[in-house]
Amino acid sequence: MSGGLSAAARMALLARLSKRRGGDAPRPEAGSARDFSTLPGMRDFSLLQAALDQLEMQSPLFQKHDGLAAAHSRIGGRPVINFASYNYLGLNGDRRVQEAAKAAVDRYGVSPSASRITSGERDLHGRLETALAEWHGAEAALTFVSGHATNVTVIGHLMGPRDLILHDAAIHNSCTEGARLSGARRLPFAHNDMAAAEREMASARRGAQRALLLVEGHYSMDGDSPDLARCVELAHRHDAWLMVDEAHSLGVLGPTGRGVAEAQGVDPTGVDLWMGTLSKTLSACGGYIAARAEVIDWLRHTAPGSVYSVALAPPLAAAALASLDILRAEPERVARLQRNGRGLRDRLRARGFDTGGSQGSAIVPVILGSSIRTVKVAGALLERGVAAQVVIFPAVPEQSARLRFFVSSEHDEDDLDRVAERLAESVAAVGRTESPAF
Structure with a gap:
């Protein structure tokens, strides 16, 4: 991490870092397999910490909020x-959402304790998934306990080593982690550059068994959106699936908050897989996939993040469902x-x-x-x-x-x-x- 430092300043930081470690507990010999300093990114992280120390600056990360993180x-x-929070519609803390979560605790307890496939269903999950599917104009939906884990498990499970994943260079870490897990060939294209996406797809599609075009509806780093109609056309022309991550789009884009398809007047059925999170507009925690019923049923029975993971906590499912009801009504x-x-x-x-x-x-x-x-x-x-x-x-x-x-x-x-x-x-x-x- 250069941080804008001159070479001399960086060397001074390294020297300071070495001195700071001098009084610490003995560490494994440098280069040893037990030496944590060999971890990817550890050197950059240590340099950043040393820079903050030298400049007598407090880290801007992990700020402690004393209560509700609202406006x-x-x-x-x-x-x-x-x-600094994703409470886009102010529903985190809304009395109606809180009451729904408390009622779910009273009826179901705090945790479902295990996966749905082994320990059974709660009607809350089905009601929430039906509402999410309807919201995206899809046939069915499946919820997961984490938005990050949703992309990791679905992309990692959907694609394989003989496949191609073409994605926007600004795609979220959860998507690239899912792609890495899948073993598929991963090709990024310049952010929102559909001409570049076309070139990459045309050159790489022929050698792949299946292909996935992966974009976000609203990019959290830049606050912009892709040309969804061109994404749909590109995916269909090259016999590829299109997956759109709507984590920051739901409740944000379009006249009624239905996301990038509504905002751009695109038929949502042109998208094969809609992904979203429950932790932003819907003021809960978790993620979901909305798609055709056949693929959702397959994911429900086979995706590791569904089969081997605890189900969404009842108060979170209830909070998300109540938030979606409010979004629809207001x-x-x-x-x-x-x-x-x-x-x-x-x-x-x-x-x-x-x-x-x-x-x-x-x-x-x-x-x-x-x-x-x-x-x-x-x-x-x-x-x-x-x-x-x-x-x-x-x-x-x-x-x-x-x-x-x-x-x-x-x-x-x-x-x-x-x-x-x-x-x-x-x-x-x-x-x-x-x-x-x-």
């Missing part, structure tokens, strides 16, 4: 305007969210900030450059009462480090004005104090 929250005992929440997303993006752009390709729905990045500078700005912003997510190397390439603002329908115009003003103040403060070495 307004408390971190370390201080009130903040919160743009589309005005979606309109408020989209208005706020555009409002924040436009305010930040007016002040000269680089918001990348954000379409101003719910995700607005501010690209600041070096990792060290971004951490400093995040700290200055938090001191001014605004929480935002920090993304630094190696999650993104160095000089692409950014803050990410996740907007809620529950933010108001004053919140948007204040965050734009305070971000400008924070950047100016860091610019005045930052050492030329970084």
Whole structure:
């Protein structure tokens, strides 16, 4: 991790790191199989920790929220305007959602204790899956205990070593982990570049048994979307499945929050596999796949993440179902969210900030450059009462480090004005104090 450091500064950090470890418990000899420092990324991680120590900076990660992470929250005992959570429609904490979760605990307990295939069903799971399938215009759906695990187990189980997975370069880690598990040939194409996707598919499809085109409906790092109609056409022309990860799309895109297909006027049946999470708009935890009934039934009986994993906890299933019911009944929440997303993006752009390709729905990045500078700005912003997510190397390439603002329908115009003003103040403060070495 260079973090914008000069070569001399990096060497100084390494020396400091070595001295800091000098008083620690004895470690295995360098190069030993028992030496944890040989783990992938451990050196970069250690450099980042040493850089934060040397600069006397607190890590921007693992911030402790004192209570509900809503549009307004408390971190370390201080009130903040919160743009660091995925509570897009303000349903996490909604009384109706809480009551549904409590009623599920009263009836079913906290845990189903085992997998559904061995320990039986709860009607909540079936009701939630029916509602999710209807939401996406699919025949059936299957829930899992984790959104990340959903992609890992489904992609890993669906594809094999003789297959091809073509995916957007900005796809989520859960998708690349699933692809790695499958053993399929994995080809990334430049972000949202469908011409590049076409070239890659045309050159690689012939040698593969099956093919999967994998995109997201709303990219969490950039706040943009793919051209879904072109994705459908490309997949069908090359006899490939199309899978769309709607983790950040459900409740966010489209007039009623049904996602990228509704937003772009595309028939959702052109997509073979819809994936989504329950932890964002639906204020629970878990993931799901919506697709044709035959593939869902096959996954239910064979996917490791279904067969060998505990079922979704009853209060989480109930919370997600209640949230989906509210979303269906109150589309005005979606309109408020989209208005706020555009409002924040436009305010930040007016002040000269680089918001990348954000379409101003719910995700607005501010690209600041070096990792060290971004951490400093995040700290200055938090001191001014605004929480935002920090993304630094190696999650993104160095000089692409950014803050990410996740907007809620529950933010108001004053919140948007204040965050734009305070971000400008924070950047100016860091610019005045930052050492030329970084």
